[in-house]
Amino acid sequence: RDMPKGHVMGVPGDTAPLAASGVLSAEGLARIAADTALPPTEVGEDVAVGEYVAARMGREVVDRLVEPLLGGVYAGDAYRISMRAAVPALYQAVRTHPTLTDSVRSLQGGAAARAAAERTTVTGAAASGAFFAGIAGGIGRLPLAVADACRAAGARILTGTPVRGIARTPGGWRITADGEVLDAEAVVLATPAGPAARLLAGPAPAAAAALREAEYASMALVTMAFRRSDLPAAIADGGASGFLVPPVDGRTIKASTFSSNKWAWAGADPELFLLRTSIGRHGDEGDLEREDSELVDASLGDLGEAVGLAARPVAATVTRWEGGLPQYPVGHLARVERIRTAVAALPGLAVCGALYDGVGIPACVASAGKAADAVLAASATPGTDH
Template sequence: MHVLVIGGGISGLAAAHQLLADGARVTVLEAGAVLGGKLRAGSIAGAAAVDLGAESLLARRPEAVELARAVGLGERLAPPSVAGGALWTRGAVRPMPKGHVMGVPGDPAAVEGVVSPEGLARIEEDERLPRTEVGEDVSVGDYVAGRLGREVVDRLVEPLLGGVYAGDAYRISLRAAVPQLYEAARDERSLLAGVRALQRRAAAAPARTGPVFMGIEGGVGRLPGAVADACTAKGADIRRSTPVRELRRTAGEDGARDWIAVTDHATVRGDAVVVAVPAPAAARLLGPHAPAAAAGLDQVAYASMALVTLAFRRADCGGLPDGSGFLVPPVDGRAIKAATFSTRKWGWVAEQDPGLFVLRTSLGRHGEERVLERDDAELVELSLADLRAATGLRARPVDTLVTRWRGGLPQYPVGHLERVSQIKDAVARVPGLAVAGAVYEGVGIPACVAAGRRAARHLVQHPANPADPTVPQAGETGEREQRREP
């Protein structure tokens, strides 16, 4: 079976890797000159390696770590050097409160200092309020604010959710984004009681060993290249700078239905196809074949953001607060939404240049795309001004690098899971078609790897053109191969 994988992000590459393991022949068609999607490596200050996109893998979910090991990066996996984040709020950088689930505490005392005395009193009302019926779905912000007050959402939930989705807690689906809280809301009358029940179950479960997160020496941005190299070694044809303009399906000479990817310079035929591109591009390609899926994908919104990477002389950064960085609640009105002290967080960053201190900030979220219209120098100055206000850092960087991610993160609004279910159902009715990406199963790297694997396995288990011993297969004669790759 020859499978076309449209999209060379980590979902598409994971699908290709799985397909090759299952014996398929694979052609990957990537529109850009660089593979990896939102995983990208770069350098600053001459030669210092940095991540310009995602920087860590959730190790408690195994798919991404498994893939890294499978492509030879196992020895380069490394946990963060320091743990524990902070919040810059109410005029100070404060340690992140302990004992919370996505910012929702089980004990009001845990959030003293972040939440005002009035806010703490409002949290305590939760245990006297009647049950809140959440139905099929509700936004995280509306449910939590209704139980504990807006301060918990604005000061705690928003910055944590913003770090994952760059979105608005009052729009993001509780069921999709924080499913454990959704189940607690259905099981318990009180949200505080629900969080405590989750904490008791976690304490009673078998102890998990190993770090929660892992990085890769040289950057998580190395992962796509390693996967691509492994795929190429197994015979995959990976074509960069090859945008697919149209996806067709036609009957072949042997009666089988072929998929045809139309690019700027050629048409590429295959028995099946994985569409692993963002929702707008997927909707355009799927429209003629799965119109209901295309309609659902057309409704998916995306957030854009910018990462500002700054390199300082390490001697100038002695006054930075402890920890790996801090999050910033939008309610405080700052330009940046987070700062990561990369040199402190990742040992490999510190070791590559002992005289350098690298940190990065992020700006922008859903509905705030105008910030990306500022030029690079303005984004750097906004970041420096906020870093100075938060930490007292007054040094000028020796180098800067701005990376814009336009349409970088799909949003998971109320009803997202139902929409995705309908999209998947529509796609599943088309033989030889599968989809993968951050839209469907989660925005994290492990979820994207899982989506790619799931798509690959579906096509292997449900081939559109089952092998017929009377029909020559690719490799038996050159005739079929030539027809598929004119």
């Protein structure tokens, strides 16, 4: 169910609700308490989230709280993921600094302070109280709406048209695509690292080299529809939006989302209930080689153990995302800076996407806005050659 309040990406700021949840052992809870007695830990320029939290609060907190949450967001390994890139607010809160109070010199104090700040921000924004935000009818409507708006503004949209190369011209850029050559004042590459590295190998070799260092995780989503009358109370009572699975438990699924509880519009038939599971993470992708039917069966087995689901779905579909989630290891922000510095040396060129500023849709939208601003500013600067 929901993570107890006072937590930041699984790092507990308040142990009272955590103790009541039964998620951690008595030894694990006692280890958390030791954090407040430890001297401040210098985090330096960057540190792995799991490494830092384990040193302060013990591995059980990482394995049973931090790892499932970070795995859900990045499909990665908490012991490799950069705190500075993935949880920047917590990174700033725990950095040792002469002006920090003793309460914030501990990780628990930093998490509590950050959680309080987030609650204040939400309250100040007059939030509705809903933790999840989305689009009625599904997030798949967003790219279609964007495409419609672009067409209405006079843009031309080409699909199924791979770009084979980009090159500088006196007036800007030349794009070689399947079947045609396009000239443009500016180019924004909103592609994963692999295609971006290939396209930038000529005009920006330093950026291409850094892009080739990026790693990605693959995953699969198993979406299933059940008759509501067949559901156990753990799902049907509507009080839970799903659950996360610690990798140390050795299960196939990494998480399950009870879609019909989470989104009021999910499913056109009120007699049916939609839920999904996720499978695969960086360094643990062997299950993705299995057939779709095997992934459905594995999901049902784990759901039966976790919430007592014994029914078969009336329909199921498996969606695979190969190389879908970029990894944010220690040093990730330095790599992003190298890429952007090399790209910025070429006016009218920018990059954006999940690799740079966050993997969520809001972060990707913000990344695209930053890229658009950069190429527009270059176009308006006197003395540029396009």
